[in-house]
């Protein structure tokens with residue numbers, strides 16, 4: 362199957378209110394254009410250089426999402442290219458995003474990355490770290506970087522019940538934060554969870570945004 366068939370197949374399986382982020386990392390601008398011509402307009406990238414290279418080559422109404430780990434020293438070039446950053450996992454990173462977004466007066470949607478997998482945490486807040494972060498006031502002072510929800514990655518395993526449990530936890534945690542910190546804020550609305558191997562489980566557990574790479578583009582080109 363080709364890229365456009367893949368996109369139509371995925372979209373036919375998920376409810377209309379769940380957004381598909383087509384993860385185009387390691388795929389060419391031509392492959393992205395094919396997806397765009399099939400009606401896909403949200404793309405996810407995980408490296409600064411790659412998003413900055415592709416952004417000027419492609420239609421300007423594409424919504425680019427940064428989904429990988431972002432080092433603070435790489436925030437500046439990412440800001441002009443990016444609509445949403447899925448991987449905010451520290452106050453330091455949020456203030457760097459705010460600083461560069463303010464310079465060009467651009468609003469950036471930020472999702473809080475939460476560590477939900479069994480594997481050792483490389484990135485992402487623990488639930489408690491995230492609660493603590495939101496109990497402090499720093500994030501409320503941001504005018505351009507705003508918190509639009511949470512993101513998580515389930516364990517990279519076969520055990521479906523474990524994966525489901527992790528997605529359930531993230532949904533419950535989202536509900537807790539919504540209730541405690543964002544009851545009046547309609548922008549806090551996204552749960553980014555689900556990848557090629559597990560997006561149907563994620564959707565059943567309340568995902569609003571799935572990040573799918575290989576099931577859209579096939580195996581990575583380089």
Ligand SMILES: *Cc1c(COP(=O)(O)O)cnc(C)c1O
Nearest residue numbers: 384407428556557572573574575
């Ligand atoms: C690469 C990547 C994806 C997509 O992975 P696939 O298994 O190819 O669908 C999703 N989320 C993040 C954070 C990624 O880095």
